[in-house]
Amino acid sequence: MTALLDASSLVLLAIGALFFAAGTIGLLRFPDVYTRLHALAKVDTLGLGCVLLGLALQADNLAQALKLLLIWPLVLAASATVGYAIARRAQQISMRPWRGDDA
Amino acid sequence: MTTILSAIALFLIVNLLATLWRVARGPTAADRMLAALLFGSTGVALLALLARLQNDASLIDAALVLALLAAVGGLAFAERAWREIRDDDRAA
Amino acid sequence: MILAFDALLALGLVWCAWRALSVRDLTHAVVQFVVFGLLLALAWARLAAPDIALAEAAIGAGLTGALLLDSLRASNAGAAPSPSGADIAVPTSNLAGAVRLAVWAAAVVVGAALLLAIATLPPPLIDLRAQVAGALGASGVSHAVTAVLLNFRGYDTLLEVVVLLLALLGLLACRGEHDPVATAADAPAEPLARALSRRATPVLTLTAVYVLWAGTTQPGGAFQAAALLAATAVLLHITRIVPAWERLGFARRLGAAAGVLLFLGIAAALLAEGALLRYPPAYAGSLILLIESGLTVSLALILAALFLCQTETQ
Numbered sequence: 428m429t430a431l432l433d434a435s436s437l438v439l440l441a442i443g444a445l446f447f448a449a450g451t452i453g454l455l456r457f458p459d460v461y462t463r464l465h466a467l468a469k470v471d472t473l474g475l476g477c478v479l480l481g482l483a484l485q486a487d488n489l490a491q492a493l494k495l496l497l498i499w500p501l502v503l504a505a506s507a508t509v510g511y512a513i514a515r516r517a518q519q520i521s522m523r524p525w526r527g528d529d530a
Numbered sequence: 531m532t533t534i535l536s537a538i539a540l541f542l543i544v545n546l547l548a549t550l551w552r553v554a555r556g557p558t559a560a561d562r563m564l565a566a567l568l569f570g571s572t573g574v575a576l577l578a579l580l581a582r583l584q585n586d587a588s589l590i591d592a593a594l595v596l597a598l599l600a601a602v603g604g605l606a607f608a609e610r611a612w613r614e615i616r617d618d619d620r621a622a
Numbered sequence: 623m624i625l626a627f628d629a630l631l632a633l634g635l636v637w638c639a640w641r642a643l644s645v646r647d648l649t650h651a652v653v654q655f656v657v658f659g660l661l662l663a664l665a666w667a668r669l670a671a672p673d674i675a676l677a678e679a680a681i682g683a684g685l686t687g688a689l690l691l692d693s694l695r696a697s698n699a700g701a702a703p704s705p706s707g708a709d710i711a712v713p714t715s716n717l718a719g720a721v722r723l724a725v726w727a728a729a730v731v732v733g734a735a736l737l738l739a740i741a742t743l744p745p746p747l748i749d750l751r752a753q754v755a756g757a758l759g760a761s762g763v764s765h766a767v768t769a770v771l772l773n774f775r776g777y778d779t780l781l782e783v784v785v786l787l788l789a790l791l792g793l794l795a796c797r798g799e800h801d802p803v804a805t806a807a808d809a810p811a812e813p814l815a816r817a818l819s820r821r822a823t824p825v826l827t828l829t830a831v832y833v834l835w836a837g838t839t840q841p842g843g844a845f846q847a848a849a850l851l852a853a854t855a856v857l858l859h860i861t862r863i864v865p866a867w868e869r870l871g872f873a874r875r876l877g878a879a880a881g882v883l884l885f886l887g888i889a890a891a892l893l894a895e896g897a898l899l900r901y902p903p904a905y906a907g908s909l910i911l912l913i914e915s916g917l918t919v920s921l922a923l924i925l926a927a928l929f930l931c932q933t934e935t936q
Contacts (some may be wrong), residue, residue, distance in 0.1 A: 437534060444538050450546045454552050454568055460560045463552075467564055471571050478538075478575045485531075490810040494590050495578060496621060498597050501825065502571065503602030509567065512608035513560055515812060522558070530541055536623040543630050546661075550637065554654055564655040566660075570683065575658045577675070578728060580667045580740050583624075588665075588672040588841040591833065592679050596663065597851065599684025603656060605815055606688035609860045610695055611649065 436484040443477030450474055457524035460517050464510050471506035475499060532583065539579045563607045570600030587595050628668060635661050649694055658688040672841040673767045676833070679850035688856050689929055696907035762906025763838040771843065774909045776899045780885050783917060787882055790924045793931060794870060812861065819861040826854040834918050838907065844914040848921030867930045874923060881920025885913050 446469055453466025479495050486492035549572070552565040574593045581589035638661060642654035659682030666675035668721060754766050761769035771779050788813070789895040830850035837843030867874065889899045901909050 433531060437531075440534070440538050443548065443575070444541050447542060447545050447575065448573070450568065451548050451572075453551060454565060460558060460564070463561060463564050465569075467568055470568060475571055475575055479578060482578050485582060491587055492601065494594065498574065498578070498590075498594050501594075501822075502597045504599065504818060504821075505604075506567070506571070508814050509601055509604035511814050512605055512812055513563070516608045517560055518585065523559075533623065536627065540623055540630075542625050543627055543634075543664075546738065547630060547634050549807065551656070553650075553657060554641065559649040559653075560652055564686075566653050566656050569657050569660050573664060573679075573683075576664055577667055580664070583669065584667075586667075586670070586672055589675065591836070591841065592663065592667065592672060592676045594829065595676060595833070596660075596679040597848070598774075598822070598829065598850070599680055599853050600911050601818075601822070602684050602857050603687040604689070605819075605860050606691045609654075609812065609815065611691035620754060 430482050436481045439477045439481030439484070443474050443481060445481075446470060446474035446477065460522060461514060461524050464514055468510060470507065471502055475502055534607070535579060535583050538559075539576060539583065542572055542576050546576075559611070562595075563604065567604050569602060570596060570603070631665055631668065635665060652687070652690045652694060655690065659683045659686065661845050671842065673846075676846045677843055677849065680846050680853070684850055684853050684928075685856065685925060688853070688860070692860075692929065695802040720825060760906070761904045762901060762903065762908075765837065765841070767841065768837050768843055768910070768914075772913060773899075773901060773906065774789060776789060776889075779917075780841060780882075780889065780899075783882050783885065783920065786921060786924050787879065790878060790927055793928060795932065813887070816861045816863060819857045819863060822857060823854055826850055826857070830854075830922075835911075835915060838911065838913060844917035844921060847918045851918065851922035852925035854931070855922070856929045859930050861870050862931070870931060871928060874927070878920055878923040878927065881913075881918070884916035888913060 450466050450470030453469065454463050457463045457466055476499050479499050483492040483495040484494060536618050540607045546569060549565045553562050556565060577593035577596060580586050581587060582592070613619045635658065638654050638658040642651050642658055645651050645654065659678060662682060663678040664676050666672075666678055757774070758764065758766060758769055761773045763769050763772070827850075828902060830847040833842040833850060834844060834847035835842075837847075857862065859866065870878075892898065892900055895902070
């Protein structure tokens with residue numbers, strides 16, 4: 428049982444780390460604010476979610492596991508709102524989105 | 531297990547430092563703030579990892595607090611700091 | 623492998639600190655500072671100081687970041703367009719090359735001397751950790767940091783809170799005549815953020831109470847809880863649910879001073895029994911919790927006032 432928990436925890440942590448990397452690469456490579464927001468969303472949702480779930484499987488007791496899992500919905504709500512607020516503000520100050528035909 | 535956790539922590543902090551490039555480079559203020567928000571989320575993951583590595587459950591509290599307050603910082607930026615459009619901000 | 627982690631963390635800290643001081647664009651500098659705060663929270667975690675990591679996450683990353691970002695609007699309102707934000711060159715300085723070289727050399731020498739001094743420190747004469755552990759039973763709480771802050775060195779904490787109160791008084795005194803900063807009163811409040819802050823308020827308040835209560839047995843305490851409560855107020859203000867505090871009324875002034883007055887009152891009452899702030903062991907735990915609760919309320923009001931006490935245009 429412990430071996431199964433450890434194995435699934437490792438798999439989840441690896442997947443989470445992968446999504447973190449994907450988000451960082453996206454932030455570095457995408458051409459404008461709007462697209463970079465998309466990259467950031469991957470980190471907050473899947474990256475953090477997988478890492479927290481993986482760590483929760485290794486927690487010492489149920490309370491710790493629940494506390495770890497509690498972080499995730501809060502981050503989801505916060506990141507969605509902040510992402511929307513930034514995108515809305517970007518549009519309000521007339522920031523042009525990137526078009527593929529820009530050289 | 532500990533080695534793998536340390537490896538993942540190391541991987542995440544390399545990610546973190548890579549984000550600094552966007553903070554330095556990002557042509558607009560929003561890009562820099564997005565990088566700071568990525569910092570926040572990665573920091574939450576790192577604190578939770580360190581809680582497991584150092585067997586210190588209180589770092590989970592720190593991760594929770596960080597998650598909550600990074601949102602406040604992000605909203606402060608979107609609503610307050612980002613006022614004027616400057617000529618250099620207009621380009622994508 | 624954890625050594626590589628620490629090395630990268632230290633490198634990141636130095637880099638962010640340097641950039642925060644050297645970039646010309648203020649928004650850029652503030653973001654570098656916020657990022658520095660986040661790295662610092664990780665550093666405290668690595669140094670096995672979870673109380674400070676908690677405080678740094680709450681105050682450094684969240685509250686100070688919001689405060690600095692908010693103060694940017696005063697500079698943005700009248701700012702001329704800055705040079706391109708993609709500029710990462712070191713700003714030119716007026717010092718001649720030889721002088722700069724001398725300054726660098728001096729900095730390196732002092733740094734090396736400090737490192738050498740730290741590496742060859744003699745062992746401490748008093749084993750503080752053992753002493754604290756020995757006296758922890760009679761202190762009223764079971765967490766060493768809280769015991770030191772509120773019991774063994776309670777006098778220091780009392781004066782620290784007075785200093786924060788003085789900071790508030792300084793703010794109130796200085797802001798009297800400045801021109802009100804134009805807000806985006808024309809832009810309607812953003813509904814999604816408002817909904818979030820309404821729903822986040824009970825969560826934040828509950829977390830603050832938890833952190834305060836947890837301070838007796840694990841890392842936590844009044845400062846961190848107060849930072850969380852102040853962040854709640856800041857969030858509500860940013861999303862235009864709570865208006866700015868144009869005048870600090872009697873109730874808020876009393877609230878801000880209440881923690882200090884409570885602490886002083888208890889200290890004075892104990893003076894009658896012997897020394898200042900010598901808690902009777904039977905009541906030590908309850909007294910500490912009482913003082914911490916008062917401090918939380920006061921500090922939350924003071925920290926929130928640093929952000930909310932501004933005049934806005936009509």
